Amino acid sequence: MKIELKNISKSFGSLEANKEISISIPGGIHALLGENGAGKSTLVKIISGQLNPDKGSILISDKKINLGSPKIAINNGIGMLNQNPLDFANLSVLESFLVGNTQNSFISNHRKTKEKILNLFDNYDIKIDLNEKISSFSIGQRQQIELLRLLYNGVKIIILDEPTSAFSLEQKKMIFDTLNKLTKEDITIIFVSHKLDEVFEICDSGTILKEGKVVYSMNKPFDSDAIFAKMFDDTRTKNKITNIEKRSDKFKLFFDELDMTKHKTFSNESLLDFGTIVGIAGLQGSMNDRLVKNFFSRDFSKSGIFFDNGDYIEKNKLYYMPADRLERGLFEDLTLKEHFALTYSHINKYINWNDIAIYGEKKIQEYDIKANITQKVDQLSGGNQQRLMLSLLPESPGVLLLEQPTRGLDYNSANKMWDIILHRKKNDIAIIFSSTDLDEIWDYSDIIISVSGNTIMNIDSKQNLNKENIARYVSGIID
Amino acid sequence: MITIENSLITVIALSTPLIIAVLGETISEKSGVINLSAEGTIMICALFAFVFGYLTDIAVVGLIAGMILGAIIAAFLSLCDIKLRMDQIAVGFVLTILCSRLSSYLGQGYVRISGPTLNKISIPLLSDIPFFGNILFNHSLITYISILLIPSTWLLLNKTTFGLSLRASGENPNAANSRGINVQKIRFIGTLIGGSLLGLSGAAFSLYAKYGWSEGHTTNYGWIVLAIVIFGGWNPFRAAMGAYAFGLLQVLAIKAQSITLALSQILPLLPFPLMIFILIFIQYINRKDSSSVPLIIKSLIGGNQPESLGKKLPKEF
Numbered sequence: 001m002k003i004e005l006k007n008i009s010k011s012f013g014s015l016e017a018n019k020e021i022s023i024s025i026p027g028g029i030h031a032l033l034g035e036n037g038a039g040k041s042t043l044v045k046i047i048s049g050q051l052n053p054d055k056g057s058i059l060i061s062d063k064k065i066n067l068g069s070p071k072i073a074i075n076n077g078i079g080m081l082n083q084n085p086l087d088f089a090n091l092s093v094l095e096s097f098l099v100g101n102t103q104n105s106f107i108s109n110h111r112k113t114k115e116k117i118l119n120l121f122d123n124y125d126i127k128i129d130l131n132e133k134i135s136s137f138s139i140g141q142r143q144q145i146e147l148l149r150l151l152y153n154g155v156k157i158i159i160l161d162e163p164t165s166a167f168s169l170e171q172k173k174m175i176f177d178t179l180n181k182l183t184k185e186d187i188t189i190i191f192v193s194h195k196l197d198e199v200f201e202i203c204d205s206g207t208i209l210k211e212g213k214v215v216y217s218m219n220k221p222f223d224s225d226a227i228f229a230k231m232f233d234d235t236r237t238k239n240k241i242t243n244i245e246k247r248s249d250k251f252k253l254f255f256d257e258l259d260m261t262k263h264k265t266f267s268n269e270s271l272l273d274f275g276t277i278v279g280i281a282g283l284q285g286s287m288n289d290r291l292v293k294n295f296f297s298r299d300f301s302k303s304g305i306f307f308d309n310g311d312y313i314e315k316n317k318l319y320y321m322p323a324d325r326l327e328r329g330l331f332e333d334l335t336l337k338e339h340f341a342l343t344y345s346h347i348n349k350y351i352n353w354n355d356i357a358i359y360g361e362k363k364i365q366e367y368d369i370k371a372n373i374t375q376k377v378d379q380l381s382g383g384n385q386q387r388l389m390l391s392l393l394p395e396s397p398g399v400l401l402l403e404q405p406t407r408g409l410d411y412n413s414a415n416k417m418w419d420i421i422l423h424r425k426k427n428d429i430a431i432i433f434s435s436t437d438l439d440e441i442w443d444y445s446d447i448i449i450s451v452s453g454n455t456i457m458n459i460d461s462k463q464n465l466n467k468e469n470i471a472r473y474v475s476g477i478i479d
Numbered sequence: 480m481i482t483i484e485n486s487l488i489t490v491i492a493l494s495t496p497l498i499i500a501v502l503g504e505t506i507s508e509k510s511g512v513i514n515l516s517a518e519g520t521i522m523i524c525a526l527f528a529f530v531f532g533y534l535t536d537i538a539v540v541g542l543i544a545g546m547i548l549g550a551i552i553a554a555f556l557s558l559c560d561i562k563l564r565m566d567q568i569a570v571g572f573v574l575t576i577l578c579s580r581l582s583s584y585l586g587q588g589y590v591r592i593s594g595p596t597l598n599k600i601s602i603p604l605l606s607d608i609p610f611f612g613n614i615l616f617n618h619s620l621i622t623y624i625s626i627l628l629i630p631s632t633w634l635l636l637n638k639t640t641f642g643l644s645l646r647a648s649g650e651n652p653n654a655a656n657s658r659g660i661n662v663q664k665i666r667f668i669g670t671l672i673g674g675s676l677l678g679l680s681g682a683a684f685s686l687y688a689k690y691g692w693s694e695g696h697t698t699n700y701g702w703i704v705l706a707i708v709i710f711g712g713w714n715p716f717r718a719a720m721g722a723y724a725f726g727l728l729q730v731l732a733i734k735a736q737s738i739t740l741a742l743s744q745i746l747p748l749l750p751f752p753l754m755i756f757i758l759i760f761i762q763y764i765n766r767k768d769s770s771s772v773p774l775i776i777k778s779l780i781g782g783n784q785p786e787s788l789g790k791k792l793p794k795e796f
Contacts, residue, residue, distance in 0.1 A: 050657055071659030086657055088650040090783045091643075098640075099647040100658030105640050 001061060001077070001156045001188045002026050003047075008056035010042055012379060017042040018053070019212045029179060029189045031199040031206030033227070035410050037370055037381035039212040040192050041083070044159045047190070048080035049073030060157070074100075077156030083382075083408060084324075085142035089135035093117075096134055097149055120148055124174060140284035147175070151182075158182070159190045162408055176202050196227065196411070251313070251429055253278070253305055253447075272447065275425050279445030280434040281474050288434040288451045289323055289403045295432060296320040296401050305399055305430065313429065317398035323407050323434075325385045332378035336360060336371060336388065343392045367391040368416055383413030390420055400424065402433035406440060418444060438474070442467050452476035486730055487614045491622060494726030496521075496683035496697075498625040500704040501711065501718045502632045503676025507553070509636060509713060510669030511649035512560055513789045515571025516552055517677055518701025519578025524549050524681030526586045529692045532685075533594035541595070542621065542682045549678015550671050552578065557670040561663040564791050575701065582696075589692045597621055597687045621683045628676075632715040645669050649785035652792050662792065680704075706754050712761070713784065725750050 003025050010018040017039045023030075034040050045051040047058065052068030059065070066072045087096055097117055098107060114130055121128055126144060134142060150158055179189055179202060193199055199206060200222055208216040208230050216230040251272055272278075282288030295305060296318050305313045322328040330339065340360040341351050360373045367387045371380050380388065386409060393400065405421065406414035422444075425431060435441050441448060448465055450458040450473030457473040458465075500521060507514045514520070524545040532541025552574060559565040597619040606616040615626075636642040647655040648662045648669070655662050684697050703725065711718025732746030 048657065069659075070657045071661075074659045080657070082657075086651070086654040088647055088654060089786055090650050091646065095643060095646075099643055099655065100660050107638050107640060107643060 001186055002059075003157055003188055003190075004059040004062075005043075005047070006057045006059065008043065008046055008053050008058075010046060010051065010053045010055075015379070016212050018046070021056070021209070021212075021214055023207050023214065023217070025188055025190070025205065027186065027188050028183050028204035029191055029202055031203040032190055032192045032209065033196075033199065033206055034209035035383070035412055037384060038209040040209055041161065041381070042212075043209070044080060044161055044190065044192055047073070047157075048078055048159055050080075074153070074155075077154070078159070079150035079153060079155030079157070080159040081143065081147050081150060081161060083161045085139060085146050087134050087142055087146060090133060092131050092133055093128060093145060094130040096145070097130075097152060101153060117148075117152060120152055124148065124178070138285035151178075155187070157188045157190070159192065161192045196224065200224065251305055272430065274429055276430050276446045277425065277444055278430060278432040278447045278449065279441040280432065280449045280451060281438060281441040281470055282434065282436065282451035283474055284436050286451050286474070287454045288436070288449075291449070291451065291456075292401050292403045292432055292434045293320070293322070295399070305432075313399060317396075317429070318401060319393040319398050320401040321389055321393065321403060321405065323403035325382065325389060326378065329389045330377045330385060333376060335374050335376050336364070336369070337373045339377065339388065339392060340373075343394070363391045367420060382408045383410065383416070386413070386417060387420065390417070395424070397429060399429050400431040400433075402431065404435055405433050406435070406437070414440070438467060438470055441470065450474050482734075484610060484613055486734065488617070489730045489733075490723060490726045491614065491626075492618060493688055493729060494723050495619075495622045495625045496680040496688050497700065497704065497707070497722040497725060498719055499621075499628060499683055500677050500680035500700070501707045501722050502628050502715055503549075503673040503680065504704055504708045505673075505711065505713055505715055505718055506632060506636070506645070506676070507670050507673025508708060508788055509642075509649050509785055510645045510666045510673075511652065511785055511787050511790070512557060512666055512670045512673075513567055513571065513705075514553060514556060514670060514673055514677065515568055515705070516556055516574035516578065516701075517571075517704050518699070519575035519582075520549050520552050520674065520677045521681040521684070521701045521704070522695070522697050523552075523578040523582040523585075524678040525685040525697050526582045526589070526681075526692055528678075528682030529594055529685035530586075530589060533589065533592070536595050538595040538597045538686050539620075541686050542597075542679060545678040545680075545682030545685075546675040547678065549681065550675040553670045553674020553677070554667070556674070557667045560670075561666055561792060564794075566791070567789050579695070579698075583694045586692050586694065586696075591691060591693060593691065595686070596690055619687055621679075621687050624679075625683070629715055629719045636715065641665075641668075646785070649788060652787055656793075666792075677701075677704075703750075703754075706758070709784075710754060710757060710761070728753075 005021055005023045008018050008021040009016070019039075021039075021043060032040050032043070042051065046053045046056075046067065049068060049070040049072055057064055058067060060076055060078075065076050088099065091099070094110075094114060094117065098113070117130060124144070126141075126148070128137075128141070128145070134145070137145065147160075179191075183189065183204075191199070191203055203220070203222075205219045206217070206222070206227075207214055208218070208227065210230070216227070218227065251274070253272065280288040280291050305318075326332050334342075337353070337356060337360055340363060341353070341356045344356055344359050357373060363369070364371065364373065367390060369380075369384050369387050369391065371384050371388075377385060377388070386405070386407075390405070400421070402421070406417050409417060421431060421433075433444075442462075445462060447459065447461050448470060449456060450470050452474055453476065455476075457476070458469070500517065504514060504517055527548045528541035528545035530541075531544035532538045535541075556567070556570055556574060559570045560567050599617060599619055600623070602616040606612045608616070634642075636646060644655065644660045644665050645668075647658070647660060648665045652662045655665075681697060684700070685692055689696065707718055707721040707725065710721040728746060728750045732743055732749075735746050736743040
C-alpha cells in the first residue's frame with residue numbers, strides 16, 4: 001500500500017513541529033528516524049488522524065484522504081501503536097477489542113469474536129485471559145495487546161511509535177518476523193525509532209527528521225555513517241566510568257528474603273563504596289522497576305540501603321525517578337517554572353517568581369532542556385521531559401533511584417542523560433537504576449543485579465560477569 | 480407478617496426516586512461527566528413535574544415535564560463541558576445552587592396544595608402471588624419503571640455498543656477518539672440520559688414518593704444520590720442495592736417512632752455515617768495490597784471509578 005505525505009506543516013504556538021514534510025513510501029517497512037523533539041510524534045499523530053495539520057495532504061494509493069479524524073484514518077486502514085499504550089485500564093481485553101469495532105448496536109456473538117481473538121493470540125504465543133482487566137497487565141503486555149488489536153482490525157498501514165522499548169528480546173524477534181510477514185501481504189509499516197540497529201535489521205527505506213524537517217531520505221542498503229552524521233551533530237563517544245572519587249564511608253544493600261526467592265550469590269555483608277552504580281537488568285515486565293521502587297517506598301519488602309553502622313538511609317535522602325514520566329513523574333498541565341518552584345521554594349512561604357526564573361533558566365541550561373520556562377510539560381519531547389525530571393531531584397548527596405532513566409530516548413538523548421547522571425555520581429552515596437537495555441547496564445554499572453520475572457537471578461560485581469551471563473540470567477536460564 | 484409486608488412495600492415505594500436518580504447519575508458518570516447539579520436538578524424538576532401535573536391534572540404529564548427539564552439542565556452542563564471546556568464540578572455546583580433557589584422562588588404558589596398523583600396498578604395474576612405478589616407487583620407506574628431501569632441500565636452499559644463506547648469515553652477519551660468514537664457526542668448523549676433520569680426522579684418525588692410540593696422539598700437527596708453512585712461502584716445493581724438499603728433505614732426510622740422517640744430521631748441520621756464508613760471500607764478493599772479480603776467480597780463491593788471522571792477533554796478534539 002503506497003502512502004505519500006505532501007508538504008505537511010504543523011505548529012504549536014511558536015513551535016514549528018513539522019515544516020513542509022514530504023515523504024513517499026511505496027511499501028515495505030519505512031523508518032522514521034530523528035532525535036527526541038525532531039517532530040516524529042507530531043507527524044505520526046497527523047497520519048493517524050489524531051492531529052489536524054495546518055497545511056499539507058496525504059495520499060494513499062494515489063488517492064487523497066481526509067485528515068484530522070481518527071475515524072477516517074481507521075477507515076482508510078491506518079492504525080497506530082502509540083509509544084504508551086492508548087487503551088482502557090478498566091475494560092476487559094475483550095471489551096478493548098470491541099471498542100469502536102462493532103457494527104451491531106448490541107454486543108453479540110461473543111463466542112465467535114473470542115475465538116477469533118484467541119486464535120490471533122495463539123499465533124503469537126501469547127496467553128491472556130480475555131476477561132481480565134487491562135489494568136492487570138504490564139505496559140509491555142498492553143502494547144502487545146494493542147498491536148494484535150490493530151492486526152485484528154485488518155489495518156493496511158501500521159505506524160509503530162517507538163514500540164520495541166516495551167518488548168523483550170524474544171517478543172521483539174517475534175514482532176519483527178510478523179512485520180516481515182505483513183509486508184508480504186501488502187501492508188506498509190512506518191517504524192518510528194531511534195535504535196539504528198533495529199532500523200538496519202528490518203527497514204527497507206527511511207527518512208530522517210531534524211527540527212521538524214526532512215534532512216535525509218534513504219533506501220536499502222543503508223549507509224550507517226551518513227545516517228549517523230545526519231541524525232546527530234555531535235557524535236559524542238560514550239562516557240566510560242573513570243576516577244571514582246572514593247570516600248571512606250561505605251554502605252550496603254540488603255535484600256529481603258521475599259525478593260530473593262532463588263539465588264543468593266551476593267553476600268549481604270559486602271560493603272559498597274560511595275558512588276557505586278548498581279544496575280538492575282531485567283526484561284520488560286520483570287520486577288526490575290519494582291525493585292528500584294521498593295528501595296524507595298519499602299512498601300512490600302524489607303529490601304533497603306543501609307549505612308555501615310546498620311542505619312537505614314533516611315527517606316529524604318532517597319531520590320526516586322519513576323519510569324512513567326507523565327503518569328508519576330511530572331505534572332503535565334504545569335509549566336516548567338512551576339515545577340522548579342515546587343522543588344525550589346519550599347524553604348520560603350512566598351514564591352519569588354523572579355528567583356525561580358533565574359534558577360530555572362540555569363537548570364535548563366545545565367540539563368540541556370530544549371524548552372521555554374513558561375511552556376507546559378506536556379509540550380516537551382520525551383528526552384526533555386526526562387532531563388527535566390532529573391533536574392528536579394535535589395542536588396544534595398543521597399541515593400539516586402532511577403527507573404529506566406533512558407526509556408524511550410534516542411542515542412544522543414540517552415548519552416546526555418548519562419553525562420548528567422555520571423556528573424552527580426561523585427556526590428551521591430549510590431545510584432541504583434533499572435533498565436531493559438543490557439548495553440546500558442553493562443556500560444554504566446559497577447554492581448549488576450539480574451532479574452528474571454519476579455526472581456533475582458544473580459547479584460555480582462561487573463568484573464565477575466560478562467554480557468552473555470547477564471543475557472542468560474535475565475531470560476531465566478541458569479547454567 | 481403484615482407489618483413486614485407493608486414495610487417492604489413502603490421501602491420499594493420510597494426508594495423509587497432514589498433508584499432512578501442513582502441510575503441516571505451512574506450513566507452520566509460512566510461517560511466521564513459528573514453531574515454535580517443532581518441536588519438542584521431533582522429539586523426543580525420535582526417542582527416542575529408537580530406544577531405541570533397540577534395544571535393538566537394528569538400525573539404522567541408531570542413525569543414527562545420533569546424528564547424534559549432534567550435533560551435541558553444536563554444539556555447545558557454537557558455543552559459547558561464538551562464545547563467550552565469548563566470545569567464540570569464548578570458548573571455543576573453553580574447549577575445546584577441556582578436550581579434550588581429558583582425552586583423556592585417559583586414554587587411559592589404551589590406549597591401544600593393537592594395535585595394529581597400516580598395510582599397503584601396491580602399487575603393481574605402476578606400480584607396474586609402470596610407475599611411477593613403484593614410487595615413487587617402492586618405499585619405505581621413509576622415504581623415499575625424504576626425496577627425495570629435497573630437491569631436495563633446494566634444491559635445498556637455492558638451489552639450494547641453504545642454502552643461500551645460510553646464507558647470507553649469515560650475511561651480514556653483520547654484512546655476512544657483514536658478508535659473513531661465521537662467522544663463529544665457520546666458524552667452529550669450520556670449526560671442527557673442521566674439528566675432526564677434525574678428529572679424523572681424529581682417528578683417521582685413530587686407526584687408519588689413524597690407527594691406535593693414544599694420549599695426545599697427534596698433537600699439532600701441529590702447529594703445522597705452522588706454518594707450512592709460511589710457506594711455502588713458505578714455498577715447499576717450495586718447502586719440499586721444501596722438505594723434500597725437507604726430506603727430501608729428511612730422506613731425503619733418511621734416505624735421506630737411508635738417505639739421510642741429517641742430511636743426515631745437517630746435512625747434517619749444513621750445512613751450518613753454508615754455511608755461514610757462503607758465508603759472507607761470500599762476504599763480499603765480497593766487497595767491492592769489488602770490481599771486478606773476474600774475475592775468474592777472484593778468483586779461484590781469493589782468498584783472502579785471511570786479513569787477520567789470529571790476531567791476536561793483533551794484540547795486536540
